[in-house]
């Protein structure tokens with residue numbers, strides 16, 4: 001179910017993946033411009049390129065985003081991409097996640113309190129819908145008077161490919 005289909009005017013297309021067909025949203029440039037303006041951010045080419053890269057590469061790390069942006073814009077400094085990522089994250093257009101042991105990663109699926117399953121062996125990451133649908137989705141046994149806002153849930157796992165290669169070590 002395309003949770004993000006409420007976003008204005010974006011196209012939804014189906015793409016094939018190895019395991020299942022996933023619904024992947026590819027916003028047009030005018031969609032991206034609308035998102036920036038909607039967040040009161042001036043539209044600039046680096047911002048468009050970074051936002052586009054995050055949409056196209058869910059859970060990408062900063063280096064991968066820099067590579068994608070350079071394919072798009074040519075030479076652009078690390079610092080410029082870091083600055084844009086920080087601005088987009090602060091504006092809630094992008095969500096930053098950092099599973100333990102991983103570098104920071106970015107995604108464009110924001111505001112739905114989804115969680116992640118992370119492969120302990122290869123670091124692959126996939127989205128897992130929140131079973132409850134909103135934060136905090138785990139009831140704390142004791143809140144100590146704190147106003148609990150969110151539970152950070154990471155499912156640690158072995159991905160299907162790593163399970164297969166461990167069971168068939170010669171089949172790699």
Ligand SMILES: [Zn+2]
Pocket residue numbers: 119120121122123124158159160161162
């Ligand atoms: Zn794996």
Ligand SMILES: [Zn+2]
Pocket residue numbers: 059107109114115116126127
């Ligand atoms: Zn995600």
